Amino acid sequence: MKPILVIGRHGQVSHALKATQPDCYQVDYLGREALDIRSSLKIAQVLDQRDYRLVINASGYTQVDAAETDSQAAFALNHLAVKALAGHCGKRGIRLIHLSSDYVFDGRQNKPYRPEDTPNPLSRYGESKWRGELAALEYGQGHTCIVRTSWLYSPFGHNFVKTMLTLMRQCKPLKVVDDQWGTPTSALALGQFIWQLIQVIKPEPIYHWSDLGVTSWYEFARQVSDSANALGLLDEPANLSPISTQEYGAAAPRPHYSALDNSGSKGILPAKRWQDNLIQVLQLLAKEG
Numbered sequence: 001m002k003p004i005l006v007i008g009r010h011g012q013v014s015h016a017l018k019a020t021q022p023d024c025y026q027v028d029y030l031g032r033e034a035l036d037i038r039s040s041l042k043i044a045q046v047l048d049q050r051d052y053r054l055v056i057n058a059s060g061y062t063q064v065d066a067a068e069t070d071s072q073a074a075f076a077l078n079h080l081a082v083k084a085l086a087g088h089c090g091k092r093g094i095r096l097i098h099l100s101s102d103y104v105f106d107g108r109q110n111k112p113y114r115p116e117d118t119p120n121p122l123s124r125y126g127e128s129k130w131r132g133e134l135a136a137l138e139y140g141q142g143h144t145c146i147v148r149t150s151w152l153y154s155p156f157g158h159n160f161v162k163t164m165l166t167l168m169r170q171c172k173p174l175k176v177v178d179d180q181w182g183t184p185t186s187a188l189a190l191g192q193f194i195w196q197l198i199q200v201i202k203p204e205p206i207y208h209w210s211d212l213g214v215t216s217w218y219e220f221a222r223q224v225s226d227s228a229n230a231l232g233l234l235d236e237p238a239n240l241s242p243i244s245t246q247e248y249g250a251a252a253p254r255p256h257y258s259a260l261d262n263s264g265s266k267g268i269l270p271a272k273r274w275q276d277n278l279i280q281v282l283q284l285l286a287k288e289g
């Protein structure tokens with residue numbers, strides 16, 4: 001079987017893909033040092049080196065607040081580099097799976113967003129991701145498949161759950177926004193979904209994948225505290241209080257509601273409740289010690 005290329009080797013999603021990868025696939029995981037996708041020439045060289053059948057782009061500029069002031073860097077990676085990557089994949093007939101975000105939506109809807117709903121990003125990060133989606137679809141010559149997902153966490157890299165655990169262990173009072181609603185998603189479950197998706201012969205252009213349920217960042221943090229305490233990761237439940245988005249005062253605007261309707265993905269892999277996947281990830285963290 002022809003090999004698969006995963007871009008973004010050191011990132012959270014790439015680690016999750018590696019942890020969930022079925023043995024039957026031959027996969028090259030390349031980090032920025034081996035493949036900086038801002039270089040079109042480098043993309044061409046890598047794709048010409050081996051006869052890849054599929055590319056999974058797990059790279060991205062993911063610092064949502066920093067993107068407000070560093071927007072050139074966010075667009076360079078999330079838009080322009082994706083356009084070049086899709087062009088090279090399209091020309092060679094290589095399927096491209098590209099990751100995008102719930103932050104492409106404005107959150108003014110009060111029901112889960114469907115893949116065909118129109119994005120209207122509030123932040124520079126969200127805008128860079130949407131422009132990346134459009135370019136990937138336009139230049140991929142029918143070979144692009146976008147997977148939008150939300151609020152990822154895992155034992156790997158930086159994410160909300162690990163940040164919360166670090167802050168909670170410092171035993172300081174924590175304030176967390178309770179007026180942004182969405183779905184926490186285990187990057188490991190996303191990894192399992194992507195490995196199933198690659199077996200679909202005629203994929204849709206856009207899929208939504210998240211765990212099941214809707215919650216606020218505050219409720220998510222509360223569940224992290226309760227479950228981590230029950231598993232012995234925390235000596236006592238955290239001192240948490242809810243605050244508004246306005247009070248928190250982050251640099252980037254975020255959608256008030258960004259749950260994704262993933263009914264179109266059910267046939268590929270049924271999703272699990274976010275609370276159950278959270279316990280699984282916390283158990284892995286507890287095992288790591």
Ligand SMILES: NC(=O)C1=CN([C@@H]2O[C@H](COP(=O)(O)OP(=O)(O)OC[C@H]3O[C@@H](n4cnc5c(N)ncnc54)[C@H](OP(=O)(O)O)[C@@H]3O)[C@@H](O)[C@H]2O)C=CC1
Nearest residue numbers: 008010011012013032036037059060062099100101149152
């Ligand atoms: N995290 C989340 O909650 C969500 C993420 N997504 C999307 O999923 C994708 C992966 O996210 P996640 O794994 O969490 O992100 P991470 O920030 O953990 O990883 C991103 C990776 O991209 C790599 N990278 C940065 N610049 C380049 C470059 N020029 N060329 C090649 N690689 C580069 C980084 O490399 P280095 O380590 O060298 O800096 C890093 O390893 C992104 O596209 C993101 O937008 C979508 C929805 C939610």
Ligand SMILES: Cc1cn([C@H]2C[C@H](O)[C@@H](COP(=O)(O)OP(=O)(O)O[C@H]3O[C@@H](C)C(=O)[C@@H](O)[C@H]3O)O2)c(=O)[nH]c1=O
Nearest residue numbers: 062064101102103149150151152160175176177217248
């Ligand atoms: C650390 C912290 C954050 N927050 C808030 C800020 C924000 O509204 C929310 C989440 O903060 P974070 O900075 O961890 O996460 P954020 O960067 O908003 O996460 C997003 O990342 C990108 C890459 C995506 O694509 C999204 O799906 C989403 O996962 O919690 C608090 O209220 N209190 C805190 O102590």
